[in-house]
Amino acid sequence: MTQPLHLAYRPQTLAALVGQPYVQTALTNAIAYQQIAPAYLFNGSRGTGKTSTARIFAKSLNCLSDEAPTVTPCGTCQSCRSIEWSNSLDVTEIDAASHNGVDEARELTHMVNLAPVLGRYRIVILDECHQLTTQSQNALLKCIEEPPSHVVFILCTTELHKVLPTIASRCQRFEFRALATQVITSQLRQIADAEGIAIADVALKAIARLCEGGMRDALQLLAQASLLSGEVTASQIIELAGGVSESDLLNLFDALANHNTFKLLQASRSLLDAGKAPRLILSTLLQSYRDLLILKAAPSEADLLTSPINRGNLRSLADQWSDETLQAGLTHLQTAENQLRYTANAHVWLEVCLLNLMPQRMPLSKGTSQVVPSHGKQTHGNSTSNLKEVWERVLVTAQPNARRLLEKATLVTLKENQAVVRVSPTDVSKFEAHADKISKLLQKAMQSNQPITIAFKAMTVVR
Ligand SMILES: Nc1ncnc2c1ncn2[C@@H]1O[C@H](COP(=O)(O)OP(=O)(O)OP(=O)(O)O)[C@@H](O)[C@H]1O
Ligand SMILES: [Mg+2]
Ligand SMILES: [Zn+2]
Numbered sequence: 001m002t003q004p005l006h007l008a009y010r011p012q013t014l015a016a017l018v019g020q021p022y023v024q025t026a027l028t029n030a031i032a033y034q035q036i037a038p039a040y041l042f043n044g045s046r047g048t049g050k051t052s053t054a055r056i057f058a059k060s061l062n063c064l065s066d067e068a069p070t071v072t073p074c075g076t077c078q079s080c081r082s083i084e085w086s087n088s089l090d091v092t093e094i095d096a097a098s099h100n101g102v103d104e105a106r107e108l109t110h111m112v113n114l115a116p117v118l119g120r121y122r123i124v125i126l127d128e129c130h131q132l133t134t135q136s137q138n139a140l141l142k143c144i145e146e147p148p149s150h151v152v153f154i155l156c157t158t159e160l161h162k163v164l165p166t167i168a169s170r171c172q173r174f175e176f177r178a179l180a181t182q183v184i185t186s187q188l189r190q191i192a193d194a195e196g197i198a199i200a201d202v203a204l205k206a207i208a209r210l211c212e213g214g215m216r217d218a219l220q221l222l223a224q225a226s227l228l229s230g231e232v233t234a235s236q237i238i239e240l241a242g243g244v245s246e247s248d249l250l251n252l253f254d255a256l257a258n259h260n261t262f263k264l265l266q267a268s269r270s271l272l273d274a275g276k277a278p279r280l281i282l283s284t285l286l287q288s289y290r291d292l293l294i295l296k297a298a299p300s301e302a303d304l305l306t307s308p309i310n311r312g313n314l315r316s317l318a319d320q321w322s323d324e325t326l327q328a329g330l331t332h333l334q335t336a337e338n339q340l341r342y343t344a345n346a347h348v349w350l351e352v353c354l355l356n357l358m359p360q361r362m363p364l365s366k367g368t369s370q371v372v373p374s375h376g377k378q379t380h381g382n383s384t385s386n387l388k389e390v391w392e393r394v395l396v397t398a399q400p401n402a403r404r405l406l407e408k409a410t411l412v413t414l415k416e417n418q419a420v421v422r423v424s425p426t427d428v429s430k431f432e433a434h435a436d437k438i439s440k441l442l443q444k445a446m447q448s449n450q451p452i453t454i455a456f457k458a459m460t461v462v463r
Pocket of ligand 1: 007046049051
């Protein structure tokens with residue numbers, strides 16, 4: 001079986017490590033000047049090179065091809081190979097997540113007292129060291145405080161705050177930075193070329209952005225992408241990563257621009273059905289609004305753009321949408337994104353939020369009761385199509401049971417907080433029993449701060 005990319009391309013020397021210049025220089029110098037500390041602590045987010053560096057450092061210290069520790073371990077001597085295969089007698093790698101007991105810490109304390117078998121040092125790599133229980137961290141502390149001169153501890157963690165301060169303070173600390181988009185992209189390009197993976201630059205950039213500074217995730221995504229046929233595009237990457245793609249977004253923008261309620265709800269439904277989280281949908285949309293505003297204000301700052309929509313499409317959207325509408329949309333999305341945290345029914349909230357993004361639906365200002373669409377001649381907000389839209393907003397906010405009932409009704413007039421709803425004769429009493437609730441839904445749909453009185457008229461429903 002061929003090795004997964006992230007293992008096949010694990011850096012083997014300090015020089016091969018990317019995006020960690022400080023770590024690289026400091027450890028190189030430590031080896032060159034033979035100033036080896038008894039304990040190191042590597043801290044940083046996932047997939048930034050901690051475990052890789054710990055192994056490189058162990059090989060450097062114990063490589064047999066040189067008389068002394070070397071910055072270029074050979075990779076082929078018995079010591080280097082046994083470290084690579086994790087069966088070295090001198091280098092113990094412990095995953096603290098699964099070995100967190102105090103007994104193990106004691107055993108370790110005992111083991112480090114023995115002289116190294118093959119190499120110069122006994123090295124203990126403690127991965128995820130924050131997972132050790134406080135008790136075993138304390139047992140370990142003694143060991144780190146006065147270690148025999150042939151012992152080197154390398155502690156790795158993604159959560160420094162969970163490491164006992166007494167331990168952390170005794171280690172020489174190294175911060176592994178989240179890797180810059182640029183760093184990840186160029187590393188991916190080299191690996192993609194070496195592996196013969198056809199992939200566009202924008203797609204690599206998309207991977208780098210999605211992985212938030214972690215190289216392992218980036219390589220895993222690249223490996224997945226390599227299974228696709230043809231040159232891999234940015235949309236395919238976003239699709240793979242479960243994100244909202246460019247065509248999804250363009251659909252939403254299109255429905256919004258055309259005030260097409262049905263299409264908008266349909267687009268949002270299909271995103272939800274595909275398992276996209278409402279939060280992700282809103283935040284990707286928010287990025288797009290932000291990009292559009294950036295493009296209008298500073299057309300040359302392409303590096304600031306973050307949404308999945310490509311520049312050409314962004315530019316034509318930017319021409320269609322006014323600054324004011326975009327600004328209002330952005331503000332609306334920001335509020336909605338926050339509110340989404342507190343709502344029990346995120347799907348419905350997403351739909352309401354999208355409907356409210358329709359250009360002339362944007363709340364005029366805080367406190368004013370919102371007049372439902374009032375473009376041009378439809379000044380009373382009372383045209384059939386507007387009333388239909390309002391009612392649709394009521395429907396999406398209603399609970400499924402209520403929705404089944406409400407679907408049978410039609411909003412016929414809406415004036416100064418008085419509404420007339422037409423229902424079938426047999427349903428009048430049912431509707432009247434829930435008048436309060438329906439009135440609240442209507443008020444919400446209109447973003448009005450005044451209660452609405454509803455009259456239910458019995459008529460044969462003509463749809
Ligand atoms: N700085 C880097 N330079 C080059 N490749 C890297 C770097 N960081 C990570 N990688 C790639 O990602 C893989 C995983 O890296 P590594 O195991 O060292 O990360 P880690 O920091 O220990 O992550 P975790 O906290 O999840 O254990 C490596 O095998 C390598 O392919
Ligand atoms: Mg690791
Ligand atoms: Zn070697």
